[in-house]
Amino acid sequence: MEDYDYLFKIVLIGNAGVGKTCLVRRFTQGLFPPGQGATIGVDFMIKTVEIKGVKVKLQIWDTAGQERFRSITQSYYRSANALILTYDITCEDSFRCLPEWLREIEQYANNQVVTILVGNKIDLAEKREVHRQRAEEFAEAQSMLYLETSAKESDNVEKLFLDLACVLIREAKQNTLDNNESAPMPGEDPSLPPLLGSWMLS
């Protein structure tokens, strides 16, 4: 009945107001919500995409507003395959907070998590406070991918998620290869979540 080849959990983080919820809704529902107002009662959104004949189901998790007072639960980060770390290019402060977010990622996310830095709201070019080059350098130094988007104008939103899906597929294939070739590399993480041996209760 399940019609996909891969399932990935993608988690969004970043300061409040940078456009995380808008990015998710733009991608999954194709709309830019007019009002503020978070979506009550929606936990994560699902979208299945097809890349070169491979069906990938993306489960995209939003913060549920807990970032507003810096109170995201650690459990939010667990077993994420990818993190979208978002800032607002028109808000220097949201960029300056990135190291703090990276510390949290390092503490609680899986070692192998793919992280992409996203500068959102490029439709507001005239209000830009963070230069593209600066962000690119920062991302590179932290070995993150980098992309600039506009949830409002739907710029690069599709690309953001599809690129991520591609990277995740590549990694997943690599992992199965590695696993088949028995012995893990030295320094490899042998304690990855044993997903098959654990119980999801629902």
Add this chain to the structure above:
Amino acid sequence: MAADNLPSEFDVIILGTGLTESVIAAACSRVGLRVLHLDRRNYYAGNWASFTFNGLLSWIEEYKAQQQTPSTTSEQGWNDQIEDEEEVVFLSSVDSSISNLEVFSYASDKSEDDELLNSPVVGSLPKAAEEMNGCHKEAQDLGSSSACTQGDGDPHNLEVKNQDSCLSEESKKTDQQPIRSPEQAVEVKKKITYAMLLKEGRRFNIDLMSKLLYSRGLLVDLLIKSNVSRYAEFKNISCILTCHNGKVEQVPCSRADVFGSKQLTVVEKRMLMKFLTFCLDFEQHQEEFKDFTEIPFLEFLKCKNLTENLQHFILHSIAMVSQDSPTINGLKATQHFLRCLGRYGNTPFLFPLYGLGEIPQCFCRMCAVFGGIYCLRHSVQCLVVDKESGKCKAVIDTHGQRISCSHFVVEDSYIRDDQRMQTTYKKISRAVVITDRSILPSQSDHQISLVTVPPLEPSSPAVRMVELSSFSMTCMPGTYLVHLTCSSSGSAHEDLAPVVSRLFHVPSSCTEESIQGSEENEKPVVLWAMYFNMRDTSGFENSSYNLPSNVHVCTGPDDSLGSDYSINLAELVFHQLLPDEEFCPPAPNPEDIIYDGDQGEGAIFEGDSQKEEAVIEGEDGSQAHKQHGATCSSEPAESTDSIGHEILTEYDIQSPPLGNSP
């Protein structure tokens, strides 16, 4: 981060993020109440929290700092916000629920760094300190084994004490004679050093409270019913062990175990099966036990002609009750255990990956998803009470902001002693031990074991122990994380250290540590250990506090293995707030609400009224639950009665995971 202000009005303000408070938060938010959920700490879950190794060291430091400097709270910013017809009730700004904390580090450290010089750190006993001094000499003489020093000011070496036990003179002396660590002479297998524990610290998730989930307990039922289970993953406890005749033995509990057991005779196997079958529906066989209901369970077991072996297994490992608890309790506990078998694997228990501390966070996430507002590092100074009605109408937070509310829910440790009717508590004794191998040598390393340790002496407490491997995501590969818990009769160290030294090799002297292959070394070696007591307020009721009627105090955690106490309390408080609302109805499944957007980008939501209905905008949260209720399929009904029989007749039939799988 913007210095955002909190809204100034809520239906419920909840202070503390332990399990009970978090379940109440989720339940209230779920049915549309506006919830503000605060915690004074910078982490979730209070005394249910789990920490990375480094996080735990900070927690220990904080405890130590609090013991040394009595808090100087400046309560300000409230006077001008109080009207004539109001009065204030202050809350406590210090948490005194933890006591007798002691830390011992035995992991060797070859670090060049003097700061990291290391262990073992001596306990509070002067005798031990003398031994240590002797040990130093030996270490110097031999020049081969790792040094035993007590570094000063180094967090991992610290020994934390509360006022009633103080560092002995001898061990202070040790303090002043640090000896540099020479290289370890012999190294058989890869040794875990202290530096490795620190470096791999984030792989640890060390719970302050240790509990398991009964697979048919209230918590599992609630997780499934509410869909909060989607935020966590679980492993089943793979084996149940007991300390019997000085050995660690496997407890046969399922039919397969019983028949496969090597330590039981054929006669015993029959006896045990007969007895367990009786327990499954013991209510139907009044004649068998009616004369015993109030007589100790052990007497009943003896009367049933069960062998000493079997009595031990049933009393300590299956019923897990004390020798003198009445037969009726023993039978109920045995029945519960048996009914939990086979739902998720061959033991009755589950454990959350990443530790128990995940569970309160999962409920908090559910609360937030339904609009609850979260703020850690934020507390309440005082309650504003209306003199006439005697009710709490607002609080003043630690930033001096007045926030009104109709109900206030608070964890016990925030309550001042002068609001209590009684100030004596029960306590829980806890030990956390990091070891280098499993207690059962033959085990594969994917295991989680529950070990019951009957009282070592008639006067000592029964101890329960949970050993976690790295597959539980609570410790680094190559180590095991062991939790010991009992209800206190003395300090945690007094209660539990004898069990630790019985079951593990505690490197009390350096020479001993270097002997390889001795019998002592067959036991897991303790790398690091921590002991502490936690206040157990589970005996208190709301009438135990002198507080307004719309202030609800959350007590616990209690000392039992499961979490039924906390879940029952959460439901009770919820129904005091909202007598007519459903407790944690299922949250909608996102997959029922959201669709695959094959249509590509565009305003596909417009005109699709069905889907629009399912995604509910935040302006009017109070409507949310009504609409959602309809979109959710509820739990498939299951007859509990038939389950137990299934286990015993066809033990290997697994009941499928509940809920509609996606």
